[in-house]
Amino acid sequence: MISIITPVYNGEKFIESCLQVVINQNFAEVEHIIIDGGSTDKTIDILEHYANQYSHIRRISEKDQGQSDAMNKGITMAQGLIIGILNVDDFYEPNVISRIWELFKTLPEPSLIVGNCNMWDHREKLIQLNNKS
Numbered sequence: 001m002i003s004i005i006t007p008v009y010n011g012e013k014f015i016e017s018c019l020q021v022v023i024n025q026n027f028a029e030v031e032h033i034i035i036d037g038g039s040t041d042k043t044i045d046i047l048e049h050y051a052n053q054y055s056h057i058r059r060i061s062e063k064d065q066g067q068s069d070a071m072n073k074g075i076t077m078a079q080g081l082i083i084g085i086l087n088v089d090d091f092y093e094p095n096v097i098s099r100i101w102e103l104f105k106t107l108p109e110p111s112l113i114v115g116n117c118n119m120w121d122h123r124e125k126l127i128q129l130n131n132k133s
Helices: 015-023 043-053 067-077 096-104
Strands: 002-008 030-036 057-061 082-085
Touching: 002 015, 002 067, 002 096, 015 030, 015 043, 030 043, 030 067, 043 057, 057 067, 082 096
Parallel strands: 002 030, 002 082, 030 057
Antiparallel strands: none
16 A cells, blocks of 8 residues: 555645545555644545545545644554655646555565655746756
8 A cells, every 4th residue: 555645734636636646546555644734724625525535535634733744644544555745735747646556566665755846936937857876
């Protein structure tokens, strides 16, 4: 199993698309752990709606000490052999979870994978990053 951890606080603008990113991966052996820091907007309502429809979504909502504390709580809850972090305003490319699963089968334990990152500006225009080392 792969555990995806998403820390969130007042993320109603992004939480639905974040949940959809994992749902649309079409990978059966995944759990999506949402650690909500006690949101006061509609984040919790959106989480409840999706958690009632999708059994792979696990969530808690309680005050925390920030993003790192939330991620640590998620790691503690995780049941997967592989742990990924997906921030609420980020996304994964299609089928990336399946690709990661297959790649990890070929790697020694423990292993760490870090992927490339695309960034958009405030106008939702892709910022071209220089990937040369």
